[in-house]
Amino acid sequence: MRYQNHLTLPNDVQEVPQLNAFVDEVCETAGLDMSTTMKINLAIEEAVVNVMNYAYPNGKGDVDIDAQINDEHLKFVISDSGTPFDPTVKAEVDTTLSAEQRSIGGLGIHLIRQIMDTINYERVDNKNLLTLSKNITKK
Numbered sequence: 802m803r804y805q806n807h808l809t810l811p812n813d814v815q816e817v818p819q820l821n822a823f824v825d826e827v828c829e830t831a832g833l834d835m836s837t838t839m840k841i842n843l844a845i846e847e848a849v850v851n852v853m854n855y856a857y858p859n860g861k862g863d864v865d866i867d868a869q870i871n872d873e874h875l876k877f878v879i880s881d882s883g884t885p886f887d888p889t890v891k892a893e894v895d896t897t898l899s900a901e902q903r904s905i906g907g908l909g910i911h912l913i914r915q916i917m918d919t920i921n922y923e924r925v926d927n928k929n930l931l932t933l934s935k936n937i938t939k940k
Contacts, residue, residue: 804830804870812853812862820849820866824877827868831875831937841875841935844916847909848879848888848931856883856929873938874918879931886929887922888913 808823810816824845828838845866852864867878888910913933914920921932 802869802871804868806868808866808868810849810853810864810866812857812860812864814850814853817846817850820846823866823868827870827875827877831870833875833937837935840916844913844933845877845879847913848933851888851909852879852881852883852929855886856881858884870937873936874934875937876932876934879933880928882928885924887924888931889920889922 804827806823806827808820810820821842824842825838828841833841849864849866856862856864862881862883865878865880867880869876869878916935917933918936919932919934921934923930923932
């Protein structure tokens with residue numbers, strides 16, 4: 802493990818700028834270019850905002866984001882103790898349909914799938930654990 806960092810945010814979308822700064826710092830430490838950093842920031846923000854919007858029906862709760870970098874991967878683990886939800890079982894969005902023909906929702910998960918190399922979900926000790934990884938192996 803070359804690097805690891807942790808951020809805990811309250812369940813409040815007003816905290817997203819703090820999340821963005823955290824992801825920027827992690828990506829910079831990993832040596833990623835600005836374009837890749839922006840894409841990863843978008844994917845992580847989408848996942849965290851989904852937790853903030855849906856995991857805690859009563860409004861109270863935290864979202865934990867752990868970042869790890871090794872020589873091959875950049876990994877973010879997003880965890881919450883909210884309502885169980887596995888985004889990996891959501892059907893792929895049919896992007897060939899027009900916006901009017903598609904059902905609402907699912908584009909955020911589609912976006913995350915397009916940006917990240919691996920997505921894994923587990924429910925452990927009454928917590929949702931969503932692991933998003935990006936390969937960073939230097940060629």
